[in-house]
Amino acid sequence: MSKADTEKLATIGLLGAVAWIIGLNLSSSLWVIPAVAVNITGTSAVTSMLIVVIPVLLILPAYFVLVRSEPTNLGHFKYPARYLSDNTHLNQFLTTAGTFSFFATVSMFALPLAAITAGDFLNTVHSPIPPITYAVAVLALAYVTNALGVRIVGMVEIFFITLLFVAVLLLTVGGVQHMEPANFAEFFAGDTATYIATWPLVFTLAGGALFAIDLGSDIRDGSRNVPIVLVLGILGVMILSAMITLVVAGTIPHDELAGETVAYVASQILSGPAFVFTAIFGALFASFSTLVAAMTLTGRYLAEPSQFNVYPKSLATENRFGEPMYALTISFVIAIVFLFLGLPFQMLIAGFTFSFLFLYSLVTISGIRYVKRYSDQVERNGANRSFFTSPKAVTWGGFIALPIYAVFFVFLALENPVAFGAWFATLLIGGVYYLVRSRMTGEMPAAVDFA
Secondary structure, eight states: OOHHHHHHHTOBOHHHHHHHHHHHHTHHHHTTHHHHHHHHHGGGHHHHHHHTHHHHHHHHHHHHHHHHHOOOBOHHHHHHHHHSOSOHHHHHHHHHHHHHHHHHHIIIIIHHHHHHHHHHHHHHHSTTSOHHHHHHHHHHHHHHHHHTOHHHHHHHHHHHHHHHHHHHHHHHHHHHHTOOGGGGTOSOSSOHHHHHHHHHHHHHHHHGGGGGGGBTTTBTTHHHHHHHHHHHHHHHHHHHHHHHHHHHHHHSOGGGOTTOOHHHHHHHHOOHHHHHHIIIIIIIHHHHHHHHHHHHHHHHHHHHHHTTTSSOGGGGOBOTTSOBHHHHHHHHHHHHHHHTTTOOHHHHHHHHHHHHHHHHHHHHHHHHHHHHHOHHHHHHTTTTSSGGGSHHHHHHHHHHHHHHHHHHHHHHHHHOHHHHHHHHHHHHHHHHHHHHHHHHHSSOOOOOOOO
16 A cells, blocks of 8 residues: 555544544434433433533634644644643643543543443344344454544444434434323423533534544644534434434423333334335444544544653554554454443443543633634634633633533532542552653653644
8 A cells, every 4th residue: 555545544534533423422322311401400411412512612723822822633632732721731631631531531431431321232132142242242343443543434424324314314204293292291300400510411413523623733734624623523413313313302202211222212112114125224323423433533542642652652553544553452452341230321421521521621721722822823723813812711611611521520429429439540550650650750741732
């Protein structure tokens, strides 16, 4: 294979990037989170889907200005490492802890969630094979797909997301016909605290689009296309999520959804070819696209910092398609182990949501400091040509959003203490690793650049 062909396989176009980000955020979560949210809080879960878009939009200016100034890979690591504060040690400590925690929690919680969702749906179609067997097979197939390079991933995502839209349409049309007014009577199934606690759970659907900055250099013309990917990803995800949540809330009483996914809802309102198509092309391919997209990230969360002497450089070793196979394999093995633990859905969702909120906060603070301390750089790169990316929009958006994230964090931790403990343990491991490594080697990781 020529060098030019290899470079093509290591990059992704705008359409592939949008499909990738929708696949990452929407796919398997779409078939789990609406059912979990409606079970917890009733019909009001639909409003949660709309409310959580606000804090995402508030921090978009910070993301936009950073990406337009310096598009790069793994922005959730590089931007805070460079701009979070004037204390380089503190920056490296927090980014090492945060990115390790993300790698660990996505491997432990997000990948098993997507895999078992696919397994559950396939089991409803062909029950003799247990869901766990299906889940392992889908996880292994996603691992192989990732090994073929990010361009192949983009092509796969375009195909799967197209089928997902058709499946969502089938489920929505079928659901409208089976909606019962009585199911909307109890708007709040729990108390106010429970309702607020659902916000960070559904927040991952919209907020996950922000991880487009981690493929900045892999997306062709990143400074122009990454902001487009962010906007289209958020809009596409939330429109479909609100539609499915409305169907779930209107067709099945909330107390019947404990421990269930949208597979249960689909089995109640669809039959014949429509159900089979929704189960296979909707849930299976949706979950598979999440696995593929999430694995693309997790491998890079170990490999990219390794290039700056944070982890052993062997973790940055790439195959001929530009994929970090050692890091990818570690993530795959962790996911297989946690898949067999059979953790409840709500814990799986909460487990990786903590990592999302932590990294979003680091990048938002970095964006605020960037427009204030490096205004000449912002001006030179033309990153503030609109009000949306102006210092005022970045600063005020961030100042309003950060307390909201703190509230999300507290309520999510109160409702899911075990998941919080697991997340905090991974954060602690990442932080202790940095401190031990720095003391043993007597040196800091190399300065982060944006090449």
